[in-house]
Amino acid sequence: MHQLLPKGTGAMDRNLLTSLPQISKELKRDDRSLRNRVQSILLDNEFLETRVHTAFPDFPLIPNERCGLWYCNPSHFAQTSYFKSTDGHANQWDFSTRRLNFHLLPTLQEAGGVVIVDSTRRGKKIPDALSKTVPLWCAVLNSLMLESVGKKFNVNDVLFVPPETVPESERDQMAKKLPDLVEKLKILNVFDGTKTSRMLDGKLLRPFWVFPGSSLLQSCTDIFTGEQIQNKWEVSRDENIVPIILCTVSYQAQDGIDKRNGFTYVQGAADDHELWSHGLEANIFWSNIDKFKNLSGGDSELYEIVDKMVTQQNNNMQRSAQAGSLDKIMTGIDKVTSLLSLGEIHDNVTLSSEAIADLEKCYSTVIVLSETVHLDKDASQDNEMVKIFRLTSGSKKSSKNLRAMLPDISKTINNAIILQPIKPLLICCNTGKDMSIGVLLAVLCQNYDEVWDLLPEDVKPSVSKIVIRRHLTKLIAHLNGRNVNPSRATLNSINSFLM
Structure with a gap:
């Protein structure tokens, strides 16, 4: 760039000219603070x-x-x-x-x-x-x-x-x-x-x-x-x-x-709030x-306020989970079939023994697809009911990792379905729209026909992209109050696993 400057331009002028784009960038950032x-x-x-x-x-x-x-x-x-x-x-x-x-x-x-x-x-x-x-x-x-x-x-x-x-x-x-x-x-x-x-x-x-x-x-x-x-x-x-x-x-x-x-x-x-919100949702x-x-005050004070709000929100969820308040940590639970339910579990919760006891009243098995949900020490002992798989909805990395985890997830769910439990299975992720939908879709394709009648254990359905798409669109139509949106990467993992 220096070679293009006019002859006789001094060092100070050169530094000023080379810093102008950076100054312009900073001004634009301030405008969008x-x-x-x-x-x-x-x-x-x-x-x-x-x-x-x-x-x-x-x-x-x-x-x-x-x-x-x-x-x-x-x-x-x-x-x-x-x-x-x-x-x-x-x-x-x-x-x-x-x-x-x-x-x-x-x-x-x-x-x-x-x-x-x-x-x-x-x-x-x-x-x-x-x-x-x-x-x-x-x-x-x-x-x-x-x-x-x-x-x-x-x-x-x-x-x-x-x-x-x-x-x-x-x-x-x-x-x-x-x-x-x-x-x-x-x-x-x-x-x-x-x-x-x-x-x-x-x-x-x-x-x-x-x-x-x-x-x-x-x-x-x-x-x-x-x-x-x-x-x-x-x-x-x-x-x-x-x-x-x-x-x-x-x-x-x-x-x-x-x-x-x-x-x-x-x-x-x-738009694109994750790029500017500092954790604010x-x-x-x-x-x-x-x-x-x-x-009142400047941007630095506002960031401090937002940090406190986000921390407080996470702490509130933690306390709710530890107190066993399922209505505070679970939202939007929908019955899909007599054996399958879909739910949304909040981020950053630790499930207590009391919370798991409440879950056991309603469900035979709970599949949690999240990297931010944990069991506390007391709850993790002798727990066979809640299975946590470290996956994050909306993450391309997790959508790819889902492909490797699906055999274990599928085996856990299919074994539970074979037992024909009185209480349904609950499959949940942190949004109820991506990972949980993908896993639920795989289960439906493996165990149900296109009108969602449970197939005999010895019957293996023929699965194609059209069959997967039909199950997905039926699921979306069934959940008419929920805005379902599995990512393309998640669906690619499901397709790869099933076919």
Whole structure:
């Protein structure tokens, strides 16, 4: 680099010029500091509560994981969704059979619509998850509903995208891909178009987009005073649709520029939180929301506060586990078959003898897939009921290690199934979405037919990728209140083990 500097440039000038990129990098880091991110999330939540919720008060809020969770008060929602932007990227349009989101259908039936909440980082007005992934999901389901009742239709009847965000040329390419995506779901035989059409009273799913400054919200507000001129947005009576409101809570802003609210605004501040949150999770953030709304001091003090919050949360879980409070350490337990249940166990817990005694009242065997769950000294003696395998949901390394551990895990579970216990087996991980789903999927493929009748011990089912996929989609549909999302690496390990 020095050779390109003007002749006569001094040593001090050289040092200054070479340090400029580092200075620029530090300034950008300051602009996206923890404090600025927290303040930006709070501002975006204010937009959601004051502008969006008031326009759609009857529609349940559905945060789109993971980013959307940071913007929604947990007391204001009961479900989440998982629509990934990667399924909407240009030339990668897809309908994910790992992320079916069918659990939203009963909610749409009951409430007549939902508001799905997400955000996006700088450069975009709407994330691909909302501008393309959800519209494709709607289009696939719409197509199968219309097909099931014998109605003729074209792509314009089922596929809707925001024209200011998705170019017409891309929309045309998405339309060409649609028949393949419809066939992809149809072949799995897990979606009943007739039943769903009846559930929704023959109405089609229709996405609408809202974001700061969107025309849909402007129609409810006086452009001069900012006052609400319409209590809520309503579907026209002549439109036979179920609206899905796709809400982007962040507004477009260049990094480090917008300082009008007393801090540097960060668009999509909650995205990829593990890179900036210092251990803070959305649930801890909302449990301490009053503290975050009344911040004082600098970033170093904020880091100290966050460290204390995270430590306190972990200590609370430890105490709950040691006291045997299962409702504090286990959540979302679902019955899958008469012999199999799926659960979620919190991170960083130590199971006491009392906790294991409580588990024994309900389950014959408990399989725990976690690197942060332990047995205390008293509980570890003569324990044959709780089996812990050191795997972490969401970890690519653990997903690969699962392949080597599956023979032992499978043997433990299969031996228990052969005994036909009165009480079911419980399989759990720290999320209830990845490792536990993978293991449960392997057990189903090895021991059950496709309608989940237990096979005789001497019958070995034929397993293929289609069979595995059918079991997975049936499992996802069965767990309609749980946002199931096993990673690709986990599924690869299951495929390798079974075939």
